[in-house]
Amino acid sequence: MELPFAEPWRIKSIETIRRSRPDEREAWIREARHNLFNLRSEQVYIDLLTDSGTGAMSAEQWSEIMLGDESYAGASSYYKLKESIEEILGFPHFLPTHQGRAAENVLFSSLIGTGNEGQGMIVPGNSHFDTTKGHIEFRHAEALDLTIAEAFDTESEHPFKGNVDLERLEAFFKATPRQRIPLFMLTITCNSSGGQPVSMENIRGVSALCKRFGVPLFIDSARFAENAYFIKVREEGYGGKGIREIVREMFAFADGATMSSKKDGIVNIGGFVAFRAREDFERAMTFNIMYEGFNTYGGMAGRDLGALSVGLREATTFEYLEARIGQVGRLGASLIAGGIPIQKPCGGHAIYLNALRFLEAVPRGEYVAQTLAVELYREGGVRGVEIGAIMADRDPVTRADRFPALELVRLAIPRRVYTDLHMEYVAAVVGAVWERRKAVTRGYRITREASILRHFTVELEALG
Ligand code: F0G
Helix, strand or coil, X not given: CCCCCCCCCCCCCCCCCCCCCHHHHHHHHHHCCCCHHHCCHHHCCEECCCCCCCCCCCHHHHHHHHHCCCCCCXXXXXXXXXXXXXXXXXXXXXXXXCCHHHHHHHHHHHHCCCCCCCCCCEXXXXXXXXXXXXXHHHCCCEEEECECHHHHCCCCCCCCCCCECHHHHHHHHHHCCHHHCCCEEXXXXXXXXXXXXXXXXXXXXXXXXXXXXXXXXXXXXXXXXXXXXXXXXXXXXXXXXXXXXXXXXXXXXXXXXXXXXXXXXXXXXXXEXXXXXXXHHHHHHXXXXXHCCCCCCCCCCHHHHHHHHHHHHHHCCHHHHHHHHHHHHHHHHHHHHCCCCECCXXXXXXXXXXXXXXXXXXXXXXXXXXXXXXXXXXXXXXXXXXXXXXXXXXXXXXXXXXXXXXXXXXEECCCCCCCHHHHHHHHHHHHHHHHCHHHCCCCEXXXXXXXXXXXXXXXXXXXX
């Protein structure tokens, strides 16, 4: 008999969470103006808002917190991280930043500009994350999404829905003057299309085109280890290779990378931008010193650099990834068994509910995914996040709402935090809303919003 799977860790420290009453949640969500970001964490039972910065650190990581060297220059914690980055990702140069978007800010300041030099420039990629897109548009440049069409068909079981459409990329490169393309940004896994991986074959294809047309290739590596796991288990020829070996191969194609360490670094805060060429590193250094901090700490405390050096090693073990992605997959399988429409196959860090198929009666202009996210909270205190028209912001030119191909609610699973019983509870909450879905016919109207990244602070009024 084969014994069942179980996690390769045990729990040393716990945090109490409380289930609330429906009447409490009704009052709290109204007070929050129907924006889940406005809730206090005590008002949430299972928090699946994000897998970013919410992971549980290991005893080894906490030890590094105590060993943290807070020297302004040349801290030993910096050298520990440098060694991990060099060994695991293969980049000889890096600059620490306070999180992923800061790494984007430094990189784009260096490659695009700090003012409106971006006017007329285009940064192609595969469904850029919203802060990446925000930083590109802030510089008056354009983010061009070249993700394969299958990514937007939630029923397609394509194993690598983060892949770039290479034909469209080649056509774009042929039609566009080189000086208008500062870089290509490849996001692995691709968060916006459902935590979907990019295959090695596709990374190789993107890299070949970038080389042919002389465009630098940068990887947004927030969830690079999860991407490597999917390559190992889904791509032909990689089953026998180790995670570290796959990671090295993925990054060998790139000129550099941005990293939000809050994901696959399994730390609560931090990031970096890494480079292969010394001159790219030196150009970006000035911006890092101005925006983040001196080169050997950037936006991070010494203790956090140390914890990250260990987190990168832990995240790139097969045993960890099998438990992590397995948990996400089990939640997904239980929802699929209940007939609930989700993005298939399941992604690495989250389950994405297809809100357009879930709440079919709610009009598109009334923010369908947001409506579903609020219903999950009302039902059982589960907090997910809208990835739909609110997150897509308005068109920078016409100022009209942008309606993306999909309206999704993301249930992001923090790393090493919740048990499978918590996940069964989540599945039951989603199931209960699914049961009463036909009664949900109206959504929301925006009463207040910011001009960019509006989903964080938007205020909404219930319609009907
Ligand atoms: N790139 C990707 C793919 C991301 O998912 C994120 C953040 C960032 C960059 C920016 O990193 O938050 O450290 O500044 N994603 C979080 C999420 C916020 O919830 O998915 P950051």
